[in-house]
Amino acid sequence: MSTAPPPFGAFVAAGASVGRLVVQPRMGFSDPGAMRDGLARTKAATATTVGTLTIDSYTRVGDLTAARDAVAEGARLNGYPIATHPRAVTRSLLDAVMDDGFPVQVRHGSSRPEAIIRALTAAGLDATEGGPVSYCLPYGRTPLRESVASWARGCELLAEGARPGGVPHLESFGGCLLGQLCPPGLLVAMSVLECVFFARYGLRSVSLSYAQQTDRAQDEEAVRALRRLAGEFLPAGVDHHVVLYTYMGVYPRTEQGATRLLESSARLAVRAGAQRLLVKTTAEALRIPTVEENVRALETAAAAAALAGSPPSPGEGPGAGPGADADSEVYQEARTLVETVLGLHTDPSRALLMAFERGLLDVPFCLHPDNAGRSRSFIDPAGRLRWSRTGSMPIRPDAGADATELTASGLLTALNHVAERYDRAAAPQPVG
Numbered sequence: 001m002s003t004a005p006p007p008f009g010a011f012v013a014a015g016a017s018v019g020r021l022v023v024q025p026r027m028g029f030s031d032p033g034a035m036r037d038g039l040a041r042t043k044a045a046t047a048t049t050v051g052t053l054t055i056d057s058y059t060r061v062g063d064l065t066a067a068r069d070a071v072a073e074g075a076r077l078n079g080y081p082i083a084t085h086p087r088a089v090t091r092s093l094l095d096a097v098m099d100d101g102f103p104v105q106v107r108h109g110s111s112r113p114e115a116i117i118r119a120l121t122a123a124g125l126d127a128t129e130g131g132p133v134s135y136c137l138p139y140g141r142t143p144l145r146e147s148v149a150s151w152a153r154g155c156e157l158l159a160e161g162a163r164p165g166g167v168p169h170l171e172s173f174g175g176c177l178l179g180q181l182c183p184p185g186l187l188v189a190m191s192v193l194e195c196v197f198f199a200r201y202g203l204r205s206v207s208l209s210y211a212q213q214t215d216r217a218q219d220e221e222a223v224r225a226l227r228r229l230a231g232e233f234l235p236a237g238v239d240h241h242v243v244l245y246t247y248m249g250v251y252p253r254t255e256q257g258a259t260r261l262l263e264s265s266a267r268l269a270v271r272a273g274a275q276r277l278l279v280k281t282t283a284e285a286l287r288i289p290t291v292e293e294n295v296r297a298l299e300t301a302a303a304a305a306a307l308a309g310s311p312p313s314p315g316e317g318p319g320a321g322p323g324a325d326a327d328s329e330v331y332q333e334a335r336t337l338v339e340t341v342l343g344l345h346t347d348p349s350r351a352l353l354m355a356f357e358r359g360l361l362d363v364p365f366c367l368h369p370d371n372a373g374r375s376r377s378f379i380d381p382a383g384r385l386r387w388s389r390t391g392s393m394p395i396r397p398d399a400g401a402d403a404t405e406l407t408a409s410g411l412l413t414a415l416n417h418v419a420e421r422y423d424r425a426a427a428p429q430p431v432g
Helices: 008-017 032-043 064-073 087-094 114-122 144-160 184-200 216-233 255-272 291-308 329-342 348-357 408-415 417-424
Strands: 022-024 051-054 104-107 127-130 169-172 205-211 239-245 276-278 375-379 385-390
Touching: 008 022, 008 205, 008 239, 022 291, 032 051, 032 087, 032 291, 087 114, 114 127, 114 144, 127 144, 144 184, 144 348, 169 184, 184 205, 184 216, 184 329, 184 348, 205 216, 216 239, 216 255, 216 329, 239 255, 255 276, 255 291, 255 417, 329 348, 375 408, 408 417
Parallel strands: 022 276, 051 104, 104 127, 127 169, 169 205, 205 239, 239 276
Antiparallel strands: 375 385
């Protein structure tokens, strides 16, 4: 690393200040040479990019013995085993790639992130993502109480491990719970709550996530609500931005459909004021994408964003002012959830646990033992995600919801709703 990179949040803000949406791939290889090549080619893309170093599954679940055995045997893993490769190896692959024009973020998926955070800070990295709820409920059966405690320690380790002059950055995955069929109000609330948690445990730079869902207008409401609520609930002095994820559910199988969906997410980011976009490729529904396909996706998204205009700066544009989107359904629902949870206890760790114990937060279709499982959602005729049941949450189901439970075939139809809509389109045309 010949030149120290700027703080992750500052790099994203700098891109936004000149009207550039920062785009980012999902990418991870077990071989250091392949990982370095992937980062280098991401850096060279015709776009404003940040790099991604995605961690393998063994390391995510804490099975470092299996990760070490796989590396020793030369096995091909589905990500980079950062806690297994020597620190010098990771530093070497980053050298002359990560610099003042190209920060790198570690992405993982672990409910117990301490080993990963120790490894990334030892290698000179200081940006990662996840969260005590968002990396626990969807991914396994780790008790929520254990995940919350582990993430509290992980936040402290990240804050303490900063390089001189560095500002560690942590992104909440809360806006991506289960990837699809979770109404936006809960996604927005979870992202805000996790970032409040991060700030409580020492982080001064965070990002709030939201995954593109089924309806353009509703998604715009959600991103604007997220921006507004971040300003209302995060402590003063905490740097923050919003990151949008291109649709994370069942993806279009046709190249044309996949490209149109990616372009629509880039336009959504610009219109609503997200400053960073996680992209998907045209191969997403078929197999693990190649580096070339990732680079093409980055460049496609950047071009679509450039044609859409400039993202509004923080404090400017729709949804930024104190009265903006005051009547937004998503904003009101998310604010109710955030206020209810934070009103349970002054410690956000305790508040999150109490909220799930009482069913005040309840993720639809989530089978984790610590999730109440009484909420359900559906896609209404206009394409918006709505609640059919809200359990004990302090919000109401949609007044027009069908009282009949979603059948297996109905769930399958809902899961494929977006993919089929984009694949059906006969020719490229603006969406929304």
